Amino acid sequence: MPNTLVRQFTILFAATLLSYCSSPIKPGSKQIIGLQPLGKYDTTQLSYIEKELQQFFKVPVVILHETALPAAFLNTTKGERYSGDSIIKWLAFNAPDSITKVVGLTHKDIFTTKKENGQIKKPESTYAVWGIFGLGYRPGRSCVISDFRLKTSEHTKFQHRLRTVVIHELGHNQGLDHCPAKNCIMSDANERIQTVDNSGVNYCGKCLHWLKH
Numbered sequence: 001m002p003n004t005l006v007r008q009f010t011i012l013f014a015a016t017l018l019s020y021c022s023s024p025i026k027p028g029s030k031q032i033i034g035l036q037p038l039g040k041y042d043t044t045q046l047s048y049i050e051k052e053l054q055q056f057f058k059v060p061v062v063i064l065h066e067t068a069l070p071a072a073f074l075n076t077t078k079g080e081r082y083s084g085d086s087i088i089k090w091l092a093f094n095a096p097d098s099i100t101k102v103v104g105l106t107h108k109d110i111f112t113t114k115k116e117n118g119q120i121k122k123p124e125s126t127y128a129v130w131g132i133f134g135l136g137y138r139p140g141r142s143c144v145i146s147d148f149r150l151k152t153s154e155h156t157k158f159q160h161r162l163r164t165v166v167i168h169e170l171g172h173n174q175g176l177d178h179c180p181a182k183n184c185i186m187s188d189a190n191e192r193i194q195t196v197d198n199s200g201v202n203y204c205g206k207c208l209h210w211l212k213h
């Protein structure tokens with residue numbers, strides 16, 4: 001058995017022995033989170049996300065083999081940006097059946113098209129190719145997080161940003177909408193960098209209650 005498989009198996013085995021009672025997911029729901037590096041991805045950063053998600057959700061987290069972003073997802077009208085919507089549909093379609101939630105991770109810039117009443121939000125030049133930190137449907141099986149817009153020279157601040165965006169998008173995947181509670185990790189303010197830095201580290205009590213019932 002190759003080392004990576006042994007490692008994944010060991011993690012799965014150990015993690016299934018953990019109690020799920022303090023996890024912010026519905027008790028008894030057997031989730032396995034897969035981290036999918038999209039192209040070359042920083043391995044220290046990958047380990048950081050793996051560790052944070054294991055500690056936070058108390059479910060097994062496995063690292064999937066790196067896969068390249070399809071060139072068809074690239075849009076060049078505002079520099080190089082990959083379609084977040086295309087990525088999450090593709091991730092959900094291609095993830096192994098054993099993975100219940102797949103988190104795509106990229107250093108490339110990603111975008112979505114902001115809509116209002118079914119139309120591209122005006123001005124179209126701004127919102128057709130709108131740069132984002134992450135994207136996850138509600139509910140959904142997959143999300144994607146880019147650190148392209150999260151960069152800062154302050155390492156701790158960067159890690160906080162990354163963790164906040166990953167847990168925010170996984171919250172959407174679990175069915176959570178944006179939350180009006182200021183300190184909640186599901187606050188819509190967390191789609192702006194100024195407020196990600198001040199975000200709380202957890203879902204608020206109301207969101208946690210909703211997730212567990």
Ligand SMILES: [Zn+2]
Nearest residue numbers: 168178188191
């Ligand atoms: Zn959101």
Ligand SMILES: [Zn+2]
Nearest residue numbers: 179184204207
């Ligand atoms: Zn909340």
